Amino acid sequence: MPKDITLTIDGRTVKAPEGTMIVDAAKLVGIDIPVFCYHPKMEPVGMCRMCLVEIGRPVIDRATGLPVPEADGSPKIQFGPKLETACTTPVSEGMVVIGLSDKVREARRDVLEFLLTSHPLDCPVCDKGGECPLQNLTLEHGPGTSRFLIDEKSHAAKHVPLGDLIYLDRERCIQCGRCVRFQSDIADDPVIGFYNRGRKMEIVTYSDPGFDSIFSGNTTDICPVGALTTADFRFGARPWELNSAASLCNHCPVGCNTTINVRREARTGGGVAIKRIMPRQNEQVNEIWMCDKGRFAYHFADSPDRLKTPLVRSDSGLKETGWDDALEAAAAEIREAGSGLVTLASGRLTNEDLFNLRQLTKAQGGTFIGYSRMAGGDIANHYGMQPGCHLGSLGKDSVIVVAACDLHEEAPLWWLRVREAVKRGAELIVINTRPTRLDSAAGQVKRVRFGEEAAVVDGLLTDDLGEKISQSENLIVFYGSDGLGREAVGQLAGACARLLHNSGHARKVNSGLIPVWERGNTQGLWDMGARPADDLVELLAGAKTVLVAGADPAIDDPLFERALEKAGSVIVQELFLTATAKLADVVFPVLAFTEREGTYTSGERRVQRFYPAVPAPESCRADYVIAAELGRILNISLESRAASLVFTQIAAGIPQYAGLDYRKLAETTDQWPIISRSDVYYGGTSYANKQGLGVQLPLLPMDGYDLFIPDGVPVLHPEAHELAIYPVTRLYDRGITVSTSTLLEPRLARADLRIHPQTAKQLMLADDMHVMLPVDGAAFPVRIMIDETVPESCGLISRSTGIPIHEPQVAQVIPPVGDQVKRERS
Template structure:
């Protein structure tokens, strides 16, 4: 008979004679695996080999060779208490670990009263009424093989690999455990001869048309089909006919490749795209033996979440271009960390080979990201490996930046800081760690500097953190969520997934107040279109609706608040949020913060003092009142909405220091550039938008002579005569314990609380926001909405080859009727005018933009529409055909 050999570099199963790796094969005793009672079965002679379970790469990616950095291998998490809250999807609801920094801790939920008793393989197990058998078995440590089942998606019973035996009135019967709920007194067996034969038969069918090209497959070494072919397969195949053949691989997007020959039709990728992401761009086509996964003609798999389908694919049918043929899983070293692309703080595993980051995988953090990542967070690690990094300090000599030693560069900076004193201003710090922000805050205090802001006048003011705060889980379990925020799919994609799931499965009611339609509009209970700059008026009108007031009073309410339009004042949003909190006094706020560690930086010393925020700092610098301007990982020329103000500020400051990993447009205008280490190159902690402190891990060595931000601050402080007694990261954290109540304790508890620790402060007394009135509409025809897109001209995107081509580019979109009225043609250039200023942009048509409104993406390749923005309440423009 023909024999099936699905795993490369190993002998046939009849030759296995031990429990260790065979012929260089992948080790079987990796950390985080299931118990060794799970064995490789074979009809041939030889001892059994313990099974290594992949756990869908959901909780922990695995694949490190035995003994290779075992201390860094991330152990499997078991969250029985949390899984109890939602038996089918195992969604959040577990207790939130908090640190009391002036407020009460969050109470843990009560236990599930609907427990049932089930017997699995002779052992009594407490399960939850309605829970699938496979989920109950997982929690009990009884492994059932599977391919299509995924705990974060609806079950479909496609692969039939999870067959088990259940006793019924007519005797034992075979059932699919991912589609059969538990019941009181139920008896389940997973290891009877009948079950084994059924599982072997399913493996044989799946391998009948599988190409068995494991030696050249990127999934080799971490493939569930490989593992289960050895543990639950027949050991030989009766199939001798020609297998199916397709063109392979085919690119279905800029990032993902599809190999249809390897596909086992498990429906994971299509379910994720349709049910989780809402991007039904990949589907089954044809029927019967010709069924295959495919995208639609001329419509690529252009989803912001396509990398998740690669991670959850149980075979090598979907592979990611950045990782193809880079390394074998057993050669990878890994550490758990936190994504720093945005402020959601998704948990990740950073994997490297030969001191180079080669892959980032999502980790199932129950209160945060559930294992999902957006493609930007998953693939922008390539910027860390970029050849454009600043490797040594640069000092401006004779009008040009020239290389210098650290001693000379720091001496230059210290000299100007000493002379500037209180006339020093610090912009940025939100891209660093908590430890970085804390040390720079202490240095600012030592200098008497009150001009500091971790934001760049592109978010809500720091006062939003003084409002009652909510967590992501609280927002997703609230009765009502009010969105006064940008399109979350563009700015905080994983928060968008969480709220989308809550709206579809938990039926939370979303009230949306926005100038344009967003990705959540279709799921909103109420969706209000308001003219840019009129959010307070829209809220006031909304609160006159009796049904809305009844809904706000029916249960918990969370206001998701963020700055949706960079062409208008943030005061409009703040005023609208205050009105909502006044109408629903028990409501809380989940702030949409723009950068990874905005909350940590603002809380640890880089918040504005005396109202001197980023806008004030830039105005003072433009008028020559700033002696020394420190750009702490910030790029005002790219990120400040008012481009003219940013240019004048950099030109007006007497001395500019940039601490950055790249020579950004702003760094190119600095007098001194100090190379900084980035995420993946330094240990530390970060604080996400809900106040959750989590760890970031160093996985590779920083290039050149790059240093961490906190280290630079400590050295400058010592040169200025302020010895903080800090030489190591441990010293910084010890100082935080006394200097930053809450954060120091949270950091010390991370070793036991791998999902992070929420730091909360008591809400401060409300201070009315001074609103910048938008003014009456002038003779211009359109009011502008300037919004961010997931992909833009940010350096991390431009220097990541997988993402560099995904930015949509500069342009302006209007309603179809408005396009017809102005006589323009979609795709053709138009002249956008505001006062005496004008830019030429291609025009497009979009029904999601109301009439009288124009929508333009922020910081895109091409003409810069920020040239029209000034710090006013709102921006009106005219659109003319050249």
């Protein structure tokens, strides 16, 4: 723990930890020292010189090592001959800082005048106007006139697309380097940089496609001018026209805090439209960052293709009807089904939705199924994260194990946080079958065969890492489903829990198990009582009524589609007319997350609340309301008046949620760095968190809990002419909530079969060749992609691309007819 240093800034006494920069120490007492290049999340570089201050230090007697006293007994202070940068100068005992002298004011005025010689004065049409640090600091510290003629200004290209998502106005760039440093130091994607020198210096992209980074949108938040803008907000609105609502990203299990900006628009007939999604500060979750999927994949919420009215099947197909008729029709099917009701729900739903669906299903004696490819939610409730756990506190004496997952693709903000922990001194162990972006930060990389992950985790304490793990203060274990089926994932979760238990880290603060779930609220799905089915096809086919909420099994697998066709009836609650909805007898249109409130539980077991951003369409209802309305007809008492009241019932019925309510979830505490919209120059335009930091759940007691999970997942051994096919996860999947964003279309995962060059040679396959892949009696078209990172004799298929591979399996690739004849002759 660093010791506190006492200094004086503009006459005020400040105490700050040793190593703190002056600009940050000033913030602690509400003194704003202006900056452009400095950012509290990045290493200081002192490029812009805007933070120049006068600094005095106590004169030290060389003989005694003590400060030389003045006549009045106070330390004698000696000021330097020149101004110094407050962003690169750490505090020292007895230091005196002056930031309001005439000398300092003149220096700031000169810096701004110099910047404006190359900057267009187009504030009325600039996207940054209203939240622009340069604009604000010029008004506060800049000159009233300029000594440079306007025709002498430097002119550069405007509206330059660095990539599909980010535009650059080179004329506005002040070369502060924030964007370049973020991409290099934090995102580990040095895909943009400076080119040329002097007035010709400019930001360029080095990647193909341009600005190829999943964190590119963050550069627009921290840009102190209007040089970088996002493609969907550029020229979209003025900041002062926008209203804000606190929300959450539900695309992955991190649970990033966000802010949704909205305003009324003519294109929506005077209705409220979403203009952009911005990060909201939560230092325990996403700090002030977010990935591009969370930033841009919200357009499904205002898609014109969304369902607007209930549908009921007649002899001529699905027909629009009123809510009363649809509810009566669905309730009749559920009543008839009795215990033959199967409810299939996903982690896309809120805790409130899942709880009411569970209660409805339970009252009928039915089966509540979680639509998930993973296992271990119950293990996480005994060995997972608990109150007080904070990834940001990991450093020296911490060990992080990442097994069978690619955090860069599956949970990008956890990838960032693990890398930052390694920079602070944490030991990282990566266990995977193939290289991932995290390997470069790992102290140990254990390359295994698919299916061997659990055995390798079980052996960690007996190999050369055992002593380091056992003696570490903290142990965090991430586990996923990279190339694994649900049974293997369950065994891996058990092995990870045994590692925590046997090393003495189980149930300790800052130690625990973190499942890398496929959805934002899969942990909540487990908490509300849903469990994956051992044989979902058989269960669906034998059901009298299937109620599907927030899932589209028919598009994922033809076997699921045929099983639903065999079910007695199908009821669907959905945003769009999905493949599953087209099979339904009754379809209910539901509200998007932007139109309602609710809670999600993240992979760190943190319950967080989100708020409505736009008015709810009268023709749509929340999933929990639909379940309650069905219950009313069936004489089952369920809460429908407000999500907060449903959550009160959750707190009363789910042990780990006891004592929670919406007020507790809305509580906040002071965070560092201090992010405020009143001084966007300091940390960027990320929003301060005033609506709730969330609450981590306590662990369930161990009494009677058995951790034993049978070992042994068979490793596939394909023949010479076969491939072992394994499912993996891509960030930009083709799920309905992502594929509806036209901005992300070029990035969406494709039906590619990735194989090693040697495997391609053995099977006589070529890069970009289109072949057929047999799966469960059907053949699916895929494109061959040669990838040296794929293990030999293996093929990788991205999930959610229409290829129904949920478990590892052996298959024989069918080449085009001409190529097949050549192979047979050879």
